[in-house]
Amino acid sequence: MRQLVISIVLFSFLFINLTKMSSASLLHRVFVYGTLKTTQPNHDILKEASNGIAKFIGKAVTEKAxxxxxxxxxxxxxLLPIEGKGKNVHGEVYHVDDKMLKTLDDFEQHPTLYQxxxxxxxxxxxHELCWCYILRNSNPELLQFVFLENYDDNGSEGLNYVPRHKQNMSIKFEVQLE
Incomplete structure (x- = not known):
């Protein structure tokens, strides 16, 4: 009986450590700058365990504008696909597993709306390289909008985000920037 208990404890220890090792190798760094940030309307996506693993690493800022x-x-x-124009953007970095990365890809409509x-x-x-969701095709008129360095649903120019379930899903920006 004692050998059985020791074997079970040893197996559990090995299983847990192997799981940690394999999941650690599958982690991706993701930079979020909008509604996925802490206190923002879609942050629950990162907190929901059934979506995968997301561990907050810290606040960050883009090295380029x-x-x-x-x-x-x-x-x-x-975030428009024009490096060097605009402002250095403030956001958060998360380590996410493959399942959460797939959840984020689906949420951000990668590769259709965001890349x-x-x-x-x-x-x-x-200095870290992180995945980030950048608008894939954008209308040049967007360059006339106010450029932000920090998005906040409660303070970004008084423009409150409309939750996904209330959105008109025909949002399209089909004109490529040159």
Whole structure:
């Protein structure tokens, strides 16, 4: 009986450590700048365990400037695909597993509406490459909008986000920037 208990304890220890090792190798760094941030309307997606694992790493800022605008009838924050124009954008970095990355891809409508691409961010003293969702095709008129450095649903130019279930799903930005 004692050998059985020791075997079960040893098996449990090995299983837990192997699970940690395999899940650690599947973690991705993701930079969020809009409605997925802490205290923002869609943050629950990152907190929901059934979506996968998301661990908050810290606040970060893009190393290069990007135009961050709030647009559409739903007041959605969009990071436009123009590196070097706009402002250094403040956000948060999360380590996510493959399941959460797939959840985020689906939520952000990657690769149709947003393109997931790596960008460099400053995370305290460290510089990290992180996945980030950037608007895939954007209307040049978006460059006339106010560029933000920090999105906040409660303070971004008084433009409150319209929750997904209330949005007009025909949002399209089909004109490529040159």
């Amino acid at each position: 990007y135009p961050l605008v709030v647009a559409s009838s739903s007041n959605i924050p969009f 997931r691409q790596e960008i460099s961010v400053s995370l305290g003293e460290k």
